Amino acid sequence: MIGRLTGSILEKNPPQIVLDVGGVGYEVDVPMSTFYNLPPGKDKVTLLTHFAVREDGHFLYGFLSEAERFAFRQLLKISGIGARTALSVLSGLSVGDLAAAVAQQEIGRLIKVPGIGKKTAERLLLELKGKLADAGGVSLAATVDDSKSDILNALLALGYNDKEATSALKQLPAEIGTSDGIRQALKLLSKV
Incomplete structure (x- = not known):
């Protein structure tokens, strides 16, 4: 629905930013990897977005790279993984590190992410196997x-x-x- 936004950054309150696009302020949740790479001040930025509609509201998630958005969407497909957990994973690990952890089945890297326990980490490794390594050029190879x-x-x-x-x-x-x-x-x- 909303795939991309380009505008000026009005506010930065980790993990959320407010992006002014044509006079409309969009609240966008971003992983910390994106947050730290945002330009300083009120510079213009383009974010690739994921728009989610749930019973309790409409939510926008923003990413500086297609690889991050792709990984986020793959994480959301896993049973029991919501947007907050997916953002937490991408805040704790780069896409390349996540892909490497999945490829090498390294549970220890995932357990270090806040909010990820052993069972969740095992489920992530199982469900993501082969999915980060091959889809649409977004992979460990992309890093x-x-x-x-x-x-x-x-x-x-x-x-x-x-x-x-x-x-x-x-x-x-x-x-x-x-x-x-x-x-x-x-x-x-x-x-x-």
Whole structure:
């Protein structure tokens, strides 16, 4: 319904901001990752939004990146996860960290997020498996540069699982090219 807003920031009261769009002030809840990256003062900003209608009201959630909005929407699809919990997860972990935690099934990273217990973390890992790694270019690969994205996709296509591919990717130099990266990753994986 409301997919994007561009306007000036009138107020900042974490985790909510008031965005002036053509004289109308929209109250928008944002994760802390977005909040900290907002421009200073009353500068113009564009937020991608998620509009939710519930019995108790209409709510707008804003994000600076498509990756954050996508992750938020994936979190909302999980039974027992509401908007507040989804914002809390995205405030405690970047999208890349969340995708890495899911790919590597690291429950410890999720438990550190306020409001996430062991059972909720287990449900998140189960329900999000494979969903952050492949939809519409918004993935763990979206958080690394293009060559690392290509290397990750090549390893996955060769039959390695997310955990193995991500582990090999972490061991590669930051500025490596795609073909050299694939060769080195395969060498690393053959030693395991």
